[in-house]
Amino acid sequence: MTETMPPSLKRGVGRILRARGVWAVPALGAAFLLGGCEGDRIQSTLHPASEAAAKIAWLWWVMCGAFTAVFLLVMVLLLLGVYRRPSGEGTGPPLGGTRFVILGGIAMPTVILLGLLIASLETTVALRLPEKQTLTVEVIGHRWWWEVRYPDQNIVTANEIQIPTGVPVRLVLKSADVIHSFWVPRLNGKMDMIPGHTNTFWIAAEKPGEYRGQCAEYCGLQHAKMAFYVVALPPEAFRAWVAERQTPRPAPEAFLPGQEVFMQAGCKNCHTVRGTAAVGRVGPDLTHLGSRISLGAGEIPNTPGHLGGWIGNSQRIKPGNLMPRSFLAPEELHALVRYLEAPK
Numbered sequence: 001m002t003e004t005m006p007p008s009l010k011r012g013v014g015r016i017l018r019a020r021g022v023w024a025v026p027a028l029g030a031a032f033l034l035g036g037c038e039g040d041r042i043q044s045t046l047h048p049a050s051e052a053a054a055k056i057a058w059l060w061w062v063m064c065g066a067f068t069a070v071f072l073l074v075m076v077l078l079l080l081g082v083y084r085r086p087s088g089e090g091t092g093p094p095l096g097g098t099r100f101v102i103l104g105g106i107a108m109p110t111v112i113l114l115g116l117l118i119a120s121l122e123t124t125v126a127l128r129l130p131e132k133q134t135l136t137v138e139v140i141g142h143r144w145w146w147e148v149r150y151p152d153q154n155i156v157t158a159n160e161i162q163i164p165t166g167v168p169v170r171l172v173l174k175s176a177d178v179i180h181s182f183w184v185p186r187l188n189g190k191m192d193m194i195p196g197h198t199n200t201f202w203i204a205a206e207k208p209g210e211y212r213g214q215c216a217e218y219c220g221l222q223h224a225k226m227a228f229y230v231v232a233l234p235p236e237a238f239r240a241w242v243a244e245r246q247t248p249r250p251a252p253e254a255f256l257p258g259q260e261v262f263m264q265a266g267c268k269n270c271h272t273v274r275g276t277a278a279v280g281r282v283g284p285d286l287t288h289l290g291s292r293i294s295l296g297a298g299e300i301p302n303t304p305g306h307l308g309g310w311i312g313n314s315q316r317i318k319p320g321n322l323m324p325r326s327f328l329a330p331e332e333l334h335a336l337v338r339y340l341e342a343p344k
């Protein structure tokens with residue numbers, strides 16, 4: 001093959017292959033890519049926290065291994081092709097002949113692809129919804145946040161899903177507008193949320209902790225900022241959480257000025273605060289907002305300062321989101337923040 005190359009190209013390729021520096025390119029690239037796997041493990045498929053996610057991670061490693069082996073084999077053959085001197089005049093049969101083509105080109109890919117197919121089917125079967133389910137949670141995708149309902153417990157929340165550890169939790173997935181996809185990489189695979197259609201899925205967490213989830217289907221401007229948290233609690237703590245959520249208390253008197261602002265400023269048209277006249281369903285339920293990890297579906301930490309910034313102008317934080325900016329006097333904003341962050 002090298003005989004038929006124009007001499008300049010031959011010299012160029014030879015120089016690149018000999019130059020050590022060329023290895024720096026893939027090495028640096030791999031370092032960057034692998035670097036992305038480490039660091040914050042809160043949303044990593046490669047750090048599974050459930051049996052189902054462990055099976056998916058296993059399949060990932062099997063595929064990664066198989067593809068790496070095939071890639072290396074092809075590269076070795078390529079280098080052989082480049083460097084090997086042709087036998088005789090270059091008119092004889094190519095390396096290995098017909099047998100090489102049948103074995104390397106037909107038999108080997110068939111065996112490898114069949115093996116990977118069997119491994120994927122096995123994983124798919126292992127991911128089926130377990131028979132025994134303890135809890136049903138309904139999750140509804142909105143642009144760009146998550147509505148979370150516990151129909152049997154009569155609890156509604158948003159952008160955060162509390163579950164007990166050690167048991168499979170059945171998920172009923174819906175969408176209020178466009179197609180979204182529910183994905184908590186450490187707990188299970190993805191499942192689409194389709195308007196007018198209900199999908200059933202499940203997650204489980206072995207250990208208590210916070211697991212970050214992310215919309216996995218492009219759904220418009222703020223798709224990338226449509227995240228949420230699964231909070232896995234030990235069973236007793238989960239029962240306590242349910243009991244607490246089922247008994248909403250009216251806001252203490254000190255917070256009533258803030259409640260007043262909430263009712264006057266139009267917030268109640270889009271948001272619900274249980275136990276009050278606010279029953280809007282355009283935006284997230286704000287009943288126990290103070291206890292949540294984040295605001296704006298995982299976008300900013302839930303602190304009074306960030307909350308004030310969000311209410312004042314959420315468009316600066318999450319441009320294009322469906323909450324209009326508000327025009328409140330500083331003391332009104334202050335009272336509103338205190339009211340929303342208050343334990344209820």
Ligand SMILES: [Cu+2]
Pocket residue numbers: 141142144179180181215216217218219223226
């Ligand atoms: Cu989405």
